[in-house]
Each structure stands twice: as structure tokens, then as C-alpha cells.
Amino acid sequence: MEYKSSDISSAYLRSRKIPSTACAGCGLGMNHKIVIQAIKELKLAVEDIIWGTSIGCAGRQTFGTWKGDGVAGTHGRIYAIARGLRVVLPPNKELILTVGDGDAFGIGLNHLIHAARSNADMTVIVNDNLGYQSTGGQYGWTTPQGSKTDSSPYGMFEHNLMSEGMDVLHILKGAGATFLARHVSMDGAWAVDTVKKAILNKGFSLVHMTFPCPTNFASKELGSRDPVKIFNWIKNHAAPMGQEKDDTIWVTGIYHDASNSRPEFSRLIHETVEKIRRTGTL
Amino acid sequence: MKRFLETGNFAITEGAILVGCRFFAGYPITPATELAEAMSLRLPQEGGIYLQAEDECAAMHLCIGASLGGYKAMTATSGPGFILYADPYGWALGCECPVVVLNSGRVGPVSGITGAPGQGEFYLMRYPTHGGNFETICLAPNSAQECMAMTVEAFYLSERFRMPVSVLADQLITDGFEDISVPENDAEMKEMGFRVWPRKIHQGPDFYPVTDELDIPPVVLGQNTGALCSDWTPTEEGYDIEEVEAHHKHAYRLIYKVRNNRHIFNHLYEKVHMDDDPDLVVVSYGTPSRVVNTAVKKARSNGLKVGALRLINLWPFPDEHFSLNTKYLVVELNWDGELVREVQRAAPKDSDVHFLGTCGDLPTVPRLTETFEKILKGQPLQRIGWEVEAW
Incomplete structure (x- = not known):
């Protein structure tokens, strides 16, 4: 199914905020479009969704773009706000969060783990530009090892959450997330399908989606702000699950799908409260 | 009941x-x-x-x-x-x-x-x-x-x-x-004087008006009002913007909706023996005030012209209680003196402000009454061991 960007945009997005103020060549818009297209294909309406964001490039550029209700948290806290909101919202409202890698996997990781643990119904799209780019380009927790950034001028040499067999998605699986996937922004319709599945899971879903940052990441690591170079670099280092090569950094596809397999957080809370209210016991 | x-x-x-x-x-x-x-x-x-x-x-x-x-x-x-x-x-x-x-x-x-x-x-x-x-x-x-x-x-x-x-x-x-x-x-x-205000739902679109107005219902999400709330400077509609004039407007509201409407809660204080312009006003809040009240009543029965002012509304600080040019003693559960700084600021410039701090335990009534006497006689407050009485 294909849609013209302008049709999607006028149906779901506020004209005041589109186009965004992102840097020239930024790939965030590709991720954003993937999410909006998934919403459109699921035939969800503006009022069906409450949009949450964080800070940094991903949060700042997507906040207030959704025509409906929107909330932005400070660094790493939107998962806790969303969990409080989830438990008092009607169950048919979808919560979609577009956040960045530093927010989700750094400062917010504890809150994110507890959102996964409680299986709170929300879809978290982690838009990964490989570090802290809105602050000028410092390394983050998914920055490929060896990458030169403003805070790793000799190359990023620390262990991180996507190196040496470690994977932040393993942590989230262990914490109880019921849907986990990884994509790069060039995955297009395939990523749209994944995001649709993530939204349909009545529980905690997270899609980790890497996108190109020409301004900061690429200018330091690749020595060029040419968007084509960083687009190709990410594309060449991504491969679908089962087709990995030696130099693959992003193995793409659905990592874990236990959709609707255990009680959702707010449903569990409300059913329990109702039982206690009626009978005085569990 | x-x-x-x-x-x-x-x-x-x-x-x-x-x-x-x-x-x-x-x-x-x-x-x-x-x-x-x-x-x-x-x-x-x-x-x-x-x-x-x-x-x-x-x-x-x-x-x-x-x-x-x-x-x-x-x-x-x-x-x-x-x-x-x-x-x-x-x-x-x-x-x-x-x-x-x-x-x-x-x-x-x-x-x-x-x-x-x-x-x-x-x-x-x-x-x-x-x-x-x-x-x-x-x-x-x-x-x-x-x-x-x-x-x-x-x-x-x-x-x-x-x-x-x-x-x-x-x-x-x-x-x-x-x-x-x-x-x-x-x-x-x-x-019992309990006041209740129900939760209402703001319908927009001006979620953050540039006024000191009260009783504007808060933003509630999930009502299809198109509400936007973020940690950045909001415009009246809720859009995020980083711009000095917009931020000044926002700050005006955050400051003056409280400052200009203090009358709603500034009756929250307690005064004991304060009607005759006491020679010493003992200022406190929270638990220590209970000992202070007892000590002040005891001092009064001993002929000392002492009064007690207990703050319940702590912030914004109620400067209006400190117009009397007299002696003040501030009793707090800390050793560094916090409330006393604010009393010094609010009291007339030449008034005499003293501090008595304890922490982890309350001051005793005899210690308080003894301190009242010293202050009223103009005797210096002395350090007792490591405790700081003079401020």
C-alpha cells in the first residue's frame, strides 16, 4: 500500500510543524513517515492516539507534529509519564512514543525497563542517530565502537549496548517486553509492517530504528556531511536477520514477538482494583 | 465524624x-x-x-x-x-x-x-x-x-x-x-473548613494563557482537545518554542498567578499572644511550634511579653507578618538556620533576629523559656558545645 506523503501529512500532522526544523539531510523524517504510514494502514484516527516524545533530535522534531494530543517529557522520563497516563486512559487509546537513543537507552533506561516489566501498552519508537547529536555529537550507548565523535575524539572504545554480543533488546526481552524489533530507516514498507505489529500488541512494544545524521555523526565519523554517504553507510551495515555479514552492525527484523501473551499493565491494575473494591480481597 | x-x-x-x-x-x-x-x-x-x-x-x-x-x-x-x-x-x-x-x-x-x-x-x-x-x-x-x-x-x-x-x-x-x-x-x-475543587477539563485551544487568572482547568489528554504540553517554552496553544518574549510571558504566568492570588491561602498561620505587640516574637513552623506555643504560654504566665507566630503557608513567604519592629527568635529543626534568613529579610532592618536550632529532637520548654529571658534581657546567646545559638 502506498500513500503520498502530502496526504498522510494533511490527515495526521499539524501543518505548523511540518516540515520540521531538522538539519538538511536528516533521516528522522523517514522514521516519522514509517510510523505515520503504519497508523494510516491500521486505519487509526487522530483521536485514537496520544503522542509522547522526549528531548533530543527525535523528541524535539516530532513533538507537536501529531494533530491530536501530545506530551513531551524531560530527558528519559516520558516512559514514567506514559505509564501513569496509560493506567488512567481508556484502553482503546494508543500511546505512541517517538524518542531518541540517548533518552531510551541512557538516561531513561531504568524507566524503560519498568515500562517493559509492567507490560504497559505503548509503542516506543527509538529513533537512533548513533549518539547525542542535538548537543553537538557525543557518543551514546549504541554508537558503533571505534566511531569518532565530539566526546570520543580517539574513537569510541567503551563497551556499549550493541557491541561484543551485547544487545539492549536482550535486556528489554529479559525485562518482559512483549514485542521487540530493529530496523534502519531505509527499510520502508517492511518497517511499516513491523510498526503495525508493534501497535497491535496490547502491551509494551519497542522498535529500534537507526537513521542517518549527516550533520554531526557523519561529519565526524565519515568526514562528510553528504547525506548520501551516511545513508549508504548505514544501509551497507544493516542486514535482515539470517543474512548478516561480518561487518553488519544492525541486524534487522522482529527480535521477539510475544504479542498479547501476558496481561497488559493497566488492564491488570483495573481488574485487580475492581476485585478488591467489590470483595475486599484478591 | x-x-x-x-x-x-x-x-x-x-x-x-x-x-x-x-x-x-x-x-x-x-x-x-x-x-x-x-x-x-x-x-x-x-x-x-x-x-x-x-x-x-x-x-x-x-x-x-x-x-x-x-x-x-x-x-x-x-x-x-x-x-x-x-x-x-x-x-x-x-x-x-x-x-x-x-x-x-x-x-x-x-x-x-x-x-x-x-x-x-x-x-x-x-x-x-x-x-x-x-x-x-x-x-x-x-x-x-x-x-x-x-x-x-x-x-x-x-x-x-x-x-x-x-x-x-x-x-x-x-x-x-x-x-x-x-x-x-x-x-x-x-x-472542618475543608475546601474541595473538582477536576475539570480544559477544552483549549489556549492552554497556557498569558494571565495571572486562576480556575483555568488543567490540560487533560485523551479528550481529543488537541492539547500539547511540553517541557519547552509553550505558546498559548501549547506549541514548543524557544524564544525570549514567549518565555517571559510564560514565566509571568507561573510567577504572578501565585503572587497575585495569595489572598486565597495567606490566612494559613497561627498567632498566640500576638495582640499586644510582644517584645519577642517566636517564629516557627511544623512540630517545633508545639513546644514553642507551650513555652510562650508559660513565659506569659511568668510575665514575659512573648508571642508566637506559626507559619503554615510557608511559601510564598508571608512577609506581612513581620512588620513589627521588635525582637524575633526563630526556632527550627536544623543547625544551619534557614527560616531565620527569611525572617531577617522580612523583618524591619533594625530589629533583632535570633536563631535556636535543634535537629533530630525538639527543643525543651525550659531551654526555650531560658532563651526568651536572655534575649529580652539583652544577654548574649552562647554556644553550648557544638550547638550554635547565636546567629
């Missing part, structure tokens, strides 16, 4: 439930743990939700989420947890999100002494977050019964002012057992 021999934590719980609080999130911390426990027992019985958070920062963010969903929400902690509220407190101030926050003071700094009362957060309650450009409202009860009343009042003010409102108690009040009356109906609540 039902009577109980119970703790301040019990009183706070019942007060919150009476005014429609149906969401509490907290993190275990002495001496506020029993409040979380009481909420976990009582809220489900009323159809309400208790959540135990992963940390205090999350606890207040969970309350923000619930408040954004239309619930009256509350959290409670002690000093080491309150400091983790700095992040969400700022968010709730900036986004005008009603939440009630209780801080039960213990001895600090850092973990300090868990099971002893302290008043080390006088200024922290005024500046609970970074950045400035806001006013805060803080109420300080001195008994279990008043804990209930001030919790009720905090919910009322947080809805009308559309902001977080804090209650500053201490370990003795929240953990101590006292005689508590709980009203059972609206008439009894009215009789």
Missing part, C-alpha cells in the same frame, strides 16, 4: 481520599513509607490506583501521567527522595499540572538519620527545581489532624492554581500517633 488514634500518614491518606485523590505513586522511604502502605491498602477499596515506582523521580512522573489523564494524584517522600522530584516538579510547574507532593522531613544532609525529624528543606520547598521563573506553594502542618487539613487544602490549591502544591511535614507528625477526626460527609467536611 469518626475518631481514630492514628498516625499523620493515616490522616493524610484519609484526607486525600476525601477530596477525590484516586492515584498515588511512591517509593519506600522512611518516614513516608507508611503513607504509601496506607494508600496501597485504602485506594483500591475506593476504586483508586496505587503504584510503587522504580524510584522517586518516576513516582512523581507517574503522578504527572495520571494527572494528565484526569486523575487527582499524590506522591510522598522524605528529603533524599524529594531531591529526585526536582525533574518532575519542574515539569509540573512549567506544564501547569496539578499534583500534591508531601515531604516528611528527616535529619540531613544526604541519608542522614532516617527516624528523626528535621527541617532541612525550607528553601528546597521554595526552589524544588532548577531554572527559576516560578513561584511555589508550600503548606506546613504541625499535627496529624492538620496534616489531613493541609492535604485537603493542597489538592484544592493545586486544582485552582493548576500547579504542584507541597505539604512539608516531618517525621514526628507523619509517624506519631494522635487523636484524629475524619469527616464522613460533605457537611462535616465543611464544618
Whole structure:
């Protein structure tokens, strides 16, 4: 199914905020479009969704773009706000969060783990530009090892959450997330399908989606702000699950799908409260 | 009216439930743990939700989420947890999100002494977050019964002012057992002076008007109003913008909606023997005020012209009580002197301001009356061991 960007945009997005103020060549818009297209294909309406964001490039550029209700948290806290909101919202409202890698996997990781643990119904799209780019380009927790950034001028040499067999998605699986996937922004319709599945899971879903940052990441690591170079670099280092090569950094596809397999957080809370209210016991 | 021999934590719980609080999130911390426990027992019985958070920062963010969903929400902690509220407190101030926050003071700094009362957060309650450009409202009860009343009042003010409102108690009040009356109906609540403001829903589009107006319903998400709330400078419609003029307008509202409407809560104080322009005014808040009141009454019976001023509305600071050019003694549960600085600022320039600080334990009546006498005779206050009496 294909849609013209302008049709999607006028149906779901506020004209005041589109186009965004992102840097020239930024790939965030590709991720954003993937999410909006998934919403459109699921035939969800503006009022069906409450949009949450964080800070940094991903949060700042997507906040207030959704025509409906929107909330932005400070660094790493939107998962806790969303969990409080989830438990008092009607169950048919979808919560979609577009956040960045530093927010989700750094400062917010504890809150994110507890959102996964409680299986709170929300879809978290982690838009990964490989570090802290809105602050000028410092390394983050998914920055490929060896990458030169403003805070790793000799190359990023620390262990991180996507190196040496470690994977932040393993942590989230262990914490109880019921849907986990990884994509790069060039995955297009395939990523749209994944995001649709993530939204349909009545529980905690997270899609980790890497996108190109020409301004900061690429200018330091690749020595060029040419968007084509960083687009190709990410594309060449991504491969679908089962087709990995030696130099693959992003193995793409659905990592874990236990959709609707255990009680959702707010449903569990409300059913329990109702039982206690009626009978005085569990 | 039902009577109980119970703790301040019990009183706070019942007060919150009476005014429609149906969401509490907290993190275990002495001496506020029993409040979380009481909420976990009582809220489900009323159809309400208790959540135990992963940390205090999350606890207040969970309350923000619930408040954004239309619930009256509350959290409670002690000093080491309150400091983790700095992040969400700022968010709730900036986004005008009603939440009630209780801080039960213990001895600090850092973990300090868990099971002893302290008043080390006088200024922290005024500046609970970074950045400035806001006013805060803080109420300080001195008994279990008043804990209930001030919790009720905090919910009322947080809805009308559309902001977080804090209650500053201490370990003795929240953990101590006292005689508590709980009203059972609206008439009894009215009789006890309880004010209730229902949660209303803002319909937009001007979510953040540039006025000092009260009674504007808060933003509630999920009502299809197109509400936007963020941690950045908002425009009136809620769009994020980083621009000095817009931020000045926003700050004007955050400061002056409180400053220009203090009459709604500035009756919250207690004066004992203050009608005859006393030669010495003893200023305090919270638990120490109970000893102060006893000492002042005793001193009066001994012929000393002493009066007691107890602040309940701590912030914004009620300067109007300090117009008398006389001697002041400020009694606090800390050794560094916090309230005393504010009294020095508010009192006439040539008035004589003294400080008596204890921490972890209350001052005794004889020690207080002896200090009153010394001050009135113009004798210098001396250091007793490591304790600082002269300020």
C-alpha cells in the first residue's frame, strides 16, 4: 500500500510543524513517515492516539507534529509519564512514543525497563542517530565502537549496548517486553509492517530504528556531511536477520514477538482494583 | 465524624481520599513509607490506583501521567527522595499540572538519620527545581489532624492554581500517633473548613494563557482537545518554542498567578499572644511550634511579653507578618538556620533576629523559656558545645 506523503501529512500532522526544523539531510523524517504510514494502514484516527516524545533530535522534531494530543517529557522520563497516563486512559487509546537513543537507552533506561516489566501498552519508537547529536555529537550507548565523535575524539572504545554480543533488546526481552524489533530507516514498507505489529500488541512494544545524521555523526565519523554517504553507510551495515555479514552492525527484523501473551499493565491494575473494591480481597 | 488514634500518614491518606485523590505513586522511604502502605491498602477499596515506582523521580512522573489523564494524584517522600522530584516538579510547574507532593522531613544532609525529624528543606520547598521563573506553594502542618487539613487544602490549591502544591511535614507528625477526626460527609467536611475543587477539563485551544487568572482547568489528554504540553517554552496553544518574549510571558504566568492570588491561602498561620505587640516574637513552623506555643504560654504566665507566630503557608513567604519592629527568635529543626534568613529579610532592618536550632529532637520548654529571658534581657546567646545559638 502506498500513500503520498502530502496526504498522510494533511490527515495526521499539524501543518505548523511540518516540515520540521531538522538539519538538511536528516533521516528522522523517514522514521516519522514509517510510523505515520503504519497508523494510516491500521486505519487509526487522530483521536485514537496520544503522542509522547522526549528531548533530543527525535523528541524535539516530532513533538507537536501529531494533530491530536501530545506530551513531551524531560530527558528519559516520558516512559514514567506514559505509564501513569496509560493506567488512567481508556484502553482503546494508543500511546505512541517517538524518542531518541540517548533518552531510551541512557538516561531513561531504568524507566524503560519498568515500562517493559509492567507490560504497559505503548509503542516506543527509538529513533537512533548513533549518539547525542542535538548537543553537538557525543557518543551514546549504541554508537558503533571505534566511531569518532565530539566526546570520543580517539574513537569510541567503551563497551556499549550493541557491541561484543551485547544487545539492549536482550535486556528489554529479559525485562518482559512483549514485542521487540530493529530496523534502519531505509527499510520502508517492511518497517511499516513491523510498526503495525508493534501497535497491535496490547502491551509494551519497542522498535529500534537507526537513521542517518549527516550533520554531526557523519561529519565526524565519515568526514562528510553528504547525506548520501551516511545513508549508504548505514544501509551497507544493516542486514535482515539470517543474512548478516561480518561487518553488519544492525541486524534487522522482529527480535521477539510475544504479542498479547501476558496481561497488559493497566488492564491488570483495573481488574485487580475492581476485585478488591467489590470483595475486599484478591 | 469518626475518631481514630492514628498516625499523620493515616490522616493524610484519609484526607486525600476525601477530596477525590484516586492515584498515588511512591517509593519506600522512611518516614513516608507508611503513607504509601496506607494508600496501597485504602485506594483500591475506593476504586483508586496505587503504584510503587522504580524510584522517586518516576513516582512523581507517574503522578504527572495520571494527572494528565484526569486523575487527582499524590506522591510522598522524605528529603533524599524529594531531591529526585526536582525533574518532575519542574515539569509540573512549567506544564501547569496539578499534583500534591508531601515531604516528611528527616535529619540531613544526604541519608542522614532516617527516624528523626528535621527541617532541612525550607528553601528546597521554595526552589524544588532548577531554572527559576516560578513561584511555589508550600503548606506546613504541625499535627496529624492538620496534616489531613493541609492535604485537603493542597489538592484544592493545586486544582485552582493548576500547579504542584507541597505539604512539608516531618517525621514526628507523619509517624506519631494522635487523636484524629475524619469527616464522613460533605457537611462535616465543611464544618472542618475543608475546601474541595473538582477536576475539570480544559477544552483549549489556549492552554497556557498569558494571565495571572486562576480556575483555568488543567490540560487533560485523551479528550481529543488537541492539547500539547511540553517541557519547552509553550505558546498559548501549547506549541514548543524557544524564544525570549514567549518565555517571559510564560514565566509571568507561573510567577504572578501565585503572587497575585495569595489572598486565597495567606490566612494559613497561627498567632498566640500576638495582640499586644510582644517584645519577642517566636517564629516557627511544623512540630517545633508545639513546644514553642507551650513555652510562650508559660513565659506569659511568668510575665514575659512573648508571642508566637506559626507559619503554615510557608511559601510564598508571608512577609506581612513581620512588620513589627521588635525582637524575633526563630526556632527550627536544623543547625544551619534557614527560616531565620527569611525572617531577617522580612523583618524591619533594625530589629533583632535570633536563631535556636535543634535537629533530630525538639527543643525543651525550659531551654526555650531560658532563651526568651536572655534575649529580652539583652544577654548574649552562647554556644553550648557544638550547638550554635547565636546567629
